[in-house]
Amino acid sequence: MISVKHVFKTFGSGAAATTALDDVSLEVARGEIFGVIGQSGAGKSTLIRAINLLERPNSGTVTVDGEELTRLSPDQLRLARRKIGMVFQHFNLLAGRTAQGNVELGLEIAGVGGAERRRRSLEILDLVGLADKAGAYPAELSGGQKQRVGIARALAGNPRILLSDEATSALDPETTRSILDLVKTINVQLGLTVLLITHEMDVVKRVCDSAAMLENGRILEQGSIVSLISTP
Numbered sequence: 318m319i320s321v322k323h324v325f326k327t328f329g330s331g332a333a334a335t336t337a338l339d340d341v342s343l344e345v346a347r348g349e350i351f352g353v354i355g356q357s358g359a360g361k362s363t364l365i366r367a368i369n370l371l372e373r374p375n376s377g378t379v380t381v382d383g384e385e386l387t388r389l390s391p392d393q394l395r396l397a398r399r400k401i402g403m404v405f406q407h408f409n410l411l412a413g414r415t416a417q418g419n420v421e422l423g424l425e426i427a428g429v430g431g432a433e434r435r436r437r438s439l440e441i442l443d444l445v446g447l448a449d450k451a452g453a454y455p456a457e458l459s460g461g462q463k464q465r466v467g468i469a470r471a472l473a474g475n476p477r478i479l480l481s482d483e484a485t486s487a488l489d490p491e492t493t494r495s496i497l498d499l500v501k502t503i504n505v506q507l508g509l510t511v512l513l514i515t516h517e518m519d520v521v522k523r524v525c526d527s528a529a530m531l532e533n534g535r536i537l538e539q540g541s542i543v544s545l546i547s548t549p
């Protein structure tokens with residue numbers, strides 16, 4: 318579903334250059350939850366941003382659902398990105414919009430009409446367990462509730478893939494578990510492929526089917542969770 322091949326990404330040039338991604342290749346199968354684990358500075362954010370081409374690789378290819386994104390024109394890329402939903406560490410909600418207003422935002426951009434937007438946003442808020450908070454503003458929500466809104470917003474456009482950038486890193490352990498369980502539910506119910514990045518092994522162990530370990534911009538190992546955990 319996601320295929321990254323020989324991706325290099327360098328910031329800056331000359332002596333000040335930082336190689337954030339150094340020949341990264343990985344394969345995420347349709348319907349799985351794939352974790353990328355690594356410490357701060359390993360290149361995780363750059364990798365997730367390279368997958369939807371928010372960050373253009375210097376070389377290498379990114380293919381999503383059979384489409385090679387690294388070859389697309391800007392217009393084609395805008396369309397292809399509709400297959401991809403994104404969830405952020407700090408939620409990135411608009412403070413001046415209600416939970417429902419935030420979820421509707423992606424639908425507005427996609428040109429979905431008002432009545433359909435309201436119907437669909439409520440349906441998704443219900444799916445993430447937040448139907449009763451549709452009218453609440455972000456400041457009135459807990460961290461976990463805000464992330465549920467973030468997930469609902471990501472799902473609004475009916476994506477095939479969810480990219481999660483440290484989605485639970487700002488949350489306490491109990492809330493982290495509930496959000497990970499929600500991600501698993503969505504993965505199963507909607508058949509969504511999930512790629513998540515994290516610096517916490519517990520996150521990977523709880524929900525991921527496969528994982529890759531990233532260090533200094535390089536993949537050290539990747540495979541099924543069972544094979545990674547049983548490696549001595």
Ligand code: ADP
Nearest residue numbers: 328335337355356357358359360361362363364
């Ligand atoms: P992580 O998400 O694992 O913490 P990042 O992908 O944010 O890692 O960063 C990987 C490396 O690339 C770091 O050394 C970081 O300083 C550098 N880097 C990331 N983005 C930029 C940028 N826009 N400009 C310069 N250096 C960057």
Ligand code: ADP
Nearest residue numbers: 328335357358361362363366372406482483486
């Ligand atoms: P995260 O918590 O996602 O790893 P960071 O603080 O590493 O966030 O990075 C936040 C933003 O700053 C990202 O867009 C990243 O590309 C950029 N960035 C990271 N490191 C650098 C750097 N050394 N120079 C410039 N931009 C950077």
